[in-house]
Amino acid sequence: MTDYLRAESGIRSWLGTTDHKRIAIMYLCAVTIAMMLGGAFAMLLRTKLLISGPGIMEPLTYNRLFTWHGLTMVFMFMIPAIPAVFGNFMLPIMVGAKDLAFPRINLASFYVYCAGAALMLWGMVHGGADTGWTFYAPYATTSPTDVAPIAIGVFILGVSSIMTGLNFIATVHMLRVEKLGWMQLPLFVWAIYATSIIQVIATPVLGLSVTLVALDHALGMGLFDPALGGDPVLFQHLFWFYSHPAVYIMILPAMGVVTEIAPTFARKNILSYRAIAFSSLGIAFVGFLTWGHHMFVAGISQLDAALFGVMSMFVAIFSAVKVFTWIGTLYRGSIALTTPMLYFFAFIYLFAFGGMTGIAVATTSLDVHWHDTYFVVAHFHFIMIGGTLTAFLGAIHYWFPKMFGREYPEKCGVLSAIGVFVGFNLTFVPQFLLGNAGMPRRYYSYPDQFHVLNVCSTLGAYLLGAVMVFTLGYLIVAVFTGKRTSANPWGSRGFEWRVPSPPPTENFDEPLDPTIGCYDYDRA
Amino acid sequence: MTAHSQYESLARRQATARLGMWLFLGSESLLFAGLLALFAAYRVMYPTAFHDAAEHANVALGTINTYILLTSSLTVALALRATEHGRRRATVAWLLVSIAFGVAFDVLKLVEYAQHLHDGFAPGHYYTATSLPPSSVLYFTLYYLLTGLHALHVTAGVIVLGWLALRARRGDFTPTSHIALECGTLYWHLVDLVWIFLWPILYLLR
Amino acid sequence: MNWLLNLPPQASSVAKGIDWLHYSVILTTFAGVALVAVIAAYFVIRYRRRDDGPTPRIVAPGWLEGGVIVVLLVLFVGWWVVGFQQYRELETAPSNAIPVYVTAKQWMWKFQYADGPSSTDVLVVPVNQPIKLIMQSRDVIHSFFVPAFRIKQDVVPGRATTAWFEAIAPGTYDIECAQYCGTRHSLMRGQVVVLPAAQFELWRANAEPDHFGGKGDGSGLAAYGRVVAADHGCLRCHTLDGTPSIGPTWLASFGRTRRLADGTDVLIDEQYLTESMMEPNSQIAAGFQPVMPTYRSQLEPADVAAIVELIRSLRDAAPSHDEPRPTHDVIQRGAP
Amino acid sequence: MMRYLLTWLALVALATVSLFVSGSSIALSLAIAALKAALVAAFFMHLWGSRPVHRIVLITAVAFIVLLVLGVVADVGTRDLAGPYVP
Numbered sequence A: 001m002t003d004y005l006r007a008e009s010g011i012r013s014w015l016g017t018t019d020h021k022r023i024a025i026m027y028l029c030a031v032t033i034a035m036m037l038g039g040a041f042a043m044l045l046r047t048k049l050l051i052s053g054p055g056i057m058e059p060l061t062y063n064r065l066f067t068w069h070g071l072t073m074v075f076m077f078m079i080p081a082i083p084a085v086f087g088n089f090m091l092p093i094m095v096g097a098k099d100l101a102f103p104r105i106n107l108a109s110f111y112v113y114c115a116g117a118a119l120m121l122w123g124m125v126h127g128g129a130d131t132g133w134t135f136y137a138p139y140a141t142t143s144p145t146d147v148a149p150i151a152i153g154v155f156i157l158g159v160s161s162i163m164t165g166l167n168f169i170a171t172v173h174m175l176r177v178e179k180l181g182w183m184q185l186p187l188f189v190w191a192i193y194a195t196s197i198i199q200v201i202a203t204p205v206l207g208l209s210v211t212l213v214a215l216d217h218a219l220g221m222g223l224f225d226p227a228l229g230g231d232p233v234l235f236q237h238l239f240w241f242y243s244h245p246a247v248y249i250m251i252l253p254a255m256g257v258v259t260e261i262a263p264t265f266a267r268k269n270i271l272s273y274r275a276i277a278f279s280s281l282g283i284a285f286v287g288f289l290t291w292g293h294h295m296f297v298a299g300i301s302q303l304d305a306a307l308f309g310v311m312s313m314f315v316a317i318f319s320a321v322k323v324f325t326w327i328g329t330l331y332r333g334s335i336a337l338t339t340p341m342l343y344f345f346a347f348i349y350l351f352a353f354g355g356m357t358g359i360a361v362a363t364t365s366l367d368v369h370w371h372d373t374y375f376v377v378a379h380f381h382f383i384m385i386g387g388t389l390t391a392f393l394g395a396i397h398y399w400f401p402k403m404f405g406r407e408y409p410e411k412c413g414v415l416s417a418i419g420v421f422v423g424f425n426l427t428f429v430p431q432f433l434l435g436n437a438g439m440p441r442r443y444y445s446y447p448d449q450f451h452v453l454n455v456c457s458t459l460g461a462y463l464l465g466a467v468m469v470f471t472l473g474y475l476i477v478a479v480f481t482g483k484r485t486s487a488n489p490w491g492s493r494g495f496e497w498r499v500p501s502p503p504p505t506e507n508f509d510e511p512l513d514p515t516i517g518c519y520d521y522d523r524a
Numbered sequence B: 001m002t003a004h005s006q007y008e009s010l011a012r013r014q015a016t017a018r019l020g021m022w023l024f025l026g027s028e029s030l031l032f033a034g035l036l037a038l039f040a041a042y043r044v045m046y047p048t049a050f051h052d053a054a055e056h057a058n059v060a061l062g063t064i065n066t067y068i069l070l071t072s073s074l075t076v077a078l079a080l081r082a083t084e085h086g087r088r089r090a091t092v093a094w095l096l097v098s099i100a101f102g103v104a105f106d107v108l109k110l111v112e113y114a115q116h117l118h119d120g121f122a123p124g125h126y127y128t129a130t131s132l133p134p135s136s137v138l139y140f141t142l143y144y145l146l147t148g149l150h151a152l153h154v155t156a157g158v159i160v161l162g163w164l165a166l167r168a169r170r171g172d173f174t175p176t177s178h179i180a181l182e183c184g185t186l187y188w189h190l191v192d193l194v195w196i197f198l199w200p201i202l203y204l205l206r
Numbered sequence C: 001m002n003w004l005l006n007l008p009p010q011a012s013s014v015a016k017g018i019d020w021l022h023y024s025v026i027l028t029t030f031a032g033v034a035l036v037a038v039i040a041a042y043f044v045i046r047y048r049r050r051d052d053g054p055t056p057r058i059v060a061p062g063w064l065e066g067g068v069i070v071v072l073l074v075l076f077v078g079w080w081v082v083g084f085q086q087y088r089e090l091e092t093a094p095s096n097a098i099p100v101y102v103t104a105k106q107w108m109w110k111f112q113y114a115d116g117p118s119s120t121d122v123l124v125v126p127v128n129q130p131i132k133l134i135m136q137s138r139d140v141i142h143s144f145f146v147p148a149f150r151i152k153q154d155v156v157p158g159r160a161t162t163a164w165f166e167a168i169a170p171g172t173y174d175i176e177c178a179q180y181c182g183t184r185h186s187l188m189r190g191q192v193v194v195l196p197a198a199q200f201e202l203w204r205a206n207a208e209p210d211h212f213g214g215k216g217d218g219s220g221l222a223a224y225g226r227v228v229a230a231d232h233g234c235l236r237c238h239t240l241d242g243t244p245s246i247g248p249t250w251l252a253s254f255g256r257t258r259r260l261a262d263g264t265d266v267l268i269d270e271q272y273l274t275e276s277m278m279e280p281n282s283q284i285a286a287g288f289q290p291v292m293p294t295y296r297s298q299l300e301p302a303d304v305a306a307i308v309e310l311i312r313s314l315r316d317a318a319p320s321h322d323e324p325r326p327t328h329d330v331i332q333r334g335a336p
Numbered sequence D: 001m002m003r004y005l006l007t008w009l010a011l012v013a014l015a016t017v018s019l020f021v022s023g024s025s026i027a028l029s030l031a032i033a034a035l036k037a038a039l040v041a042a043f044f045m046h047l048w049g050s051r052p053v054h055r056i057v058l059i060t061a062v063a064f065i066v067l068l069v070l071g072v073v074a075d076v077g078t079r080d081l082a083g084p085y086v087p
């Protein structure tokens, strides 16, 4: 049987495909472009911050840039990144199916994504949105820029995200191969499943809130307009009801990835399958109860602040359990320090630190000082880059042989992992200190006493950017020229490694046999 | 669909489509959550303004529409049943009746809108009425958004039912294979479900 | 520690306590992450790959998992308890706080003392004296942030929000707007100038008389409030001397509780008063008709502040003699 | 057939009841609405006797709608309870 890459050729065979693997590759191209674009915005931001006063660009330009940076990175890159690429590619194989439950919806979701992204880009070209990615009313409803196309773009991207999530849930429920019970599923599947629940439930609320902003901006609906009695704080409630769970849409798949990497390279069963599986579900559900921690100083009632504060502490426990389980998995393993494994360690360290700073900002009185300062910026970049982007890079290296049937250059990989780690810390550790000192975020210019740390941060960002470009470069080269590889170069027990690399169009030559589990490293 | 199929049997495939539909309905109902939350919050903040505004709701039309939708739910259920018994003509007939109800609902809704607009109870900054406490405008804005979003669903439902009627006439549905029809009726029932809550919230509560 | 963490000086009465919690959270974070990193490093070296053989199957015992959960939960919830107590402290001004009315607009701060002096972007306060900020916005959301005081509070249009602080050392401290509010958000900065008590009195005495003509003689803002109230016809329905009228008298009302028509009690504070002007019919005082029109688009934030100050200034006055209090209460309750 | 008709009759009856009683009480009218919704879901939508996962989906969706409403109302409804403020 031919592999999925060579099964058919020609551009039409890609654009019209319903093969989950090909759709995954198309998503991979799309989100990589989005990441580069968002990264380019970030480089411009950091360049402006090299100087404290005005200069280099207009304030309005800067404000647009951080808005676009946030929106691009969150909605066009990070939310689809791992689920729509690696979830799409691996999940059907991991459950032993030939495809997702609804292949045409899968393809449609890609085009809906493209439409939403195109609308957003069009909005940016037309100078849209200087509102911050959070669209806070009443600024967003009165902004001099054109908010509506970007807001509707976010809505459409949300539709795509729902389609993906719905497809995954149906697949996990209905298409598991015979004898593959819930508790034998690879944990990546659990993570994606939990993510999908959030996508399906929370995304409509986001769609509605940004639509309200668009309606207000374009037509004067005035639901949040104080002049009509509206309360702008209510918009924040709606926004964070989605956007806090959304941060778990971003981190859960990353957790799924590292849960696959660790057992493979430590040749060890996962320390506690149960803990990882159920904590994913726990995060998905309890994550819905914490949204108010973004609003401690927004003028919410003390009761609400108390409830959301304590629930934030509870949700963190699940993440902590995961961290300790991953570490424990290494115990008495047989550890190989390959590129994916280096990314695994970068992830653990950066996520643990970023997560603990999440606890810090969730501590109500401390957040009063830190809210909307660079401390928060550092917190979420630690989790989103240190966590998710790192895991994304780990996943690319880990599954590269499977997806393309080729090897990537290991030396380059190691260099890239180390470079990302160093550049990252150089960029964002100074931002914690800036936040402590009280530098607010979304500041085009800043008092001189923050200058030195800002320069450090910018230099780190340049290093990080350079490493990213380097990584992209050698991976692209390897897609076309890398050495051919076998079905299971890592010696993994994972189900996806039991099919040829790259897999045939129908994934399995013979049905998946899950009697030897995907983490059974105690058997020869 | 590609030549290969990932399903072991037709029944499995139908069960999957059914689950997918339910997931979609669950997601769809969350679309209303934000507006409901806003309604609840503003009602708590401005009880009198909302009370006074609700007095102006057209209870008669709202109630007629309630009966219409409840009955249309029955008729689509009967359409599905007719297919299960292999009665093609009855299926088409029941679907057409349901479509008629849906259209009637939309028409009455438009009448209601026209009347409110005439009285100056327009949404947002277009609101010109002066007889009510000022924050009543929030009630009307939410009224338009909630019922408008719902009416969009009704309209989408009518289109879906129309498409199903065409397919039914063509003989696409057999007693054992009619998952599209089933999903379509589920969607229609969701439209009914949403209205079951909107009606007391917008029309009856004082 | 403060230097290591690059924290600003601890210039307010609450800063020390908050920083203490800060240290404990951050140190635990470092310790926890270091623990994780050290264990990981140890495992990597100790269990590096030597051969291709199978590894033992190890499953975490339940007590270990439970133990980790309980320990961390106690730690995290402990922080929450302390943090929330401090948050309440930050949210509730002490009774002897001097009110300052703050108006935020794109992109400046305006400060107004009850008895006259007002200023733009520079807030002058005495040391060791609690100050209560009653804040309103004219346009979008802003946020009043003084890093050295560890306080921050969003200023939301259409509402009054409050914050308070007590500066413990004379000096000049930065004010920053922390909520994104448009093009010049990053320039919406100001300063708090903390003066020793004597100097502050001097400043107050010599302060530019503001446009209300007040000058530290207790007239100032409250007097302006009288003008506003008269101009807008408030005094047709409200009295300043306790005489019953269409609306409740403003005499001796501030700081007391008000029984509402639906039977609940609310505290008459700045928020309640502001809301009563913006949306009079959302909370009807018991025994009164919902006849008061809204003044939402007619009163500027500064006017609202002036009226609030007027009502506040009447809080301790005794009801006038010809209208003994009991009667007045009876009339109010008996009104239709 | 009978089952559908009975469901419909119950729905119409409940709607009529609610028309007369629910103006006064939020709880009552929402309870009647919930009952009607349950009838529609159980019989018209065939949740009665279908796979449990369909029920779970519906219940989850409803639970999260309620959660959003409660979380927001817990804010605006308690902003006045600012705690002991001594003037």
Ligand code: HEA
Residues within 6 Å of the ligand: A134, A247, A248, A250, A251, A293, A294, A312, A313, A315, A316, A317, A319, A320, A323, A324, A351, A352, A353, A354, A355, A356, A358, A359, A361, A362, A363, A367, A370, A371, A372, A376, A379, A380, A383, A384, A387, A388, C028, C029, C031, C032, C033, C035, C036
């Ligand atoms: C992937 C994204 C992601 C993730 C996973 C998280 C996870 C968490 N976040 Fe974060 N957050 C964001 C993305 C994310 N966040 C973003 C984007 C913003 C800003 C939005 C904006 O305003 O623009 C933000 C803002 C934000 C705020 C608001 C700050 C402010 O604006 O004032 C708060 C407040 O509570 C918070 C809390 C938390 C908590 C408690 C977690 C927890 O889930 C973290 C749990 C993890 C751990 C706790 C680590 C593991 C623990 C250990 C390894 C134990 C260590 C050992 C010992 C102590 C012994 N986040």
Ligand code: HEA
Residues within 6 Å of the ligand: A035, A036, A037, A038, A039, A040, A042, A043, A045, A046, A066, A067, A069, A070, A071, A073, A074, A078, A131, A132, A133, A134, A377, A381, A384, A385, A389, A427, A441, A442, A443, A444, A461, A464, A465, A466, A468, A469
């Ligand atoms: C979701 C993920 C995500 C990711 C991956 C990043 C990545 C980065 N972010 Fe971003 N960031 C956000 C999400 C993210 N960010 C959000 C949500 C906000 C808040 C926005 C708001 O306030 O509304 C924010 C805000 C934000 C700010 C604060 C702006 C302000 O408040 O004024 C800063 C400042 O330093 C910053 C920096 C960076 C840097 C240096 C990176 C680096 O990691 C980037 C690394 C580089 C690359 C990935 C690509 C390399 C590309 C090049 C070198 C250019 C080559 C060009 C071409 C090929 C065309 N980000």
Ligand code: CUA
Residues within 6 Å of the ligand: C106, C107, C141, C142, C143, C177, C178, C179, C180, C181, C182, C185, C186, C188
């Ligand atoms: Cu005002 Cu930012």
Ligand SMILES: [Cu+2]
Residues within 6 Å of the ligand: A243, A244, A247, A290, A291, A293, A294
């Ligand atoms: Cu959050």
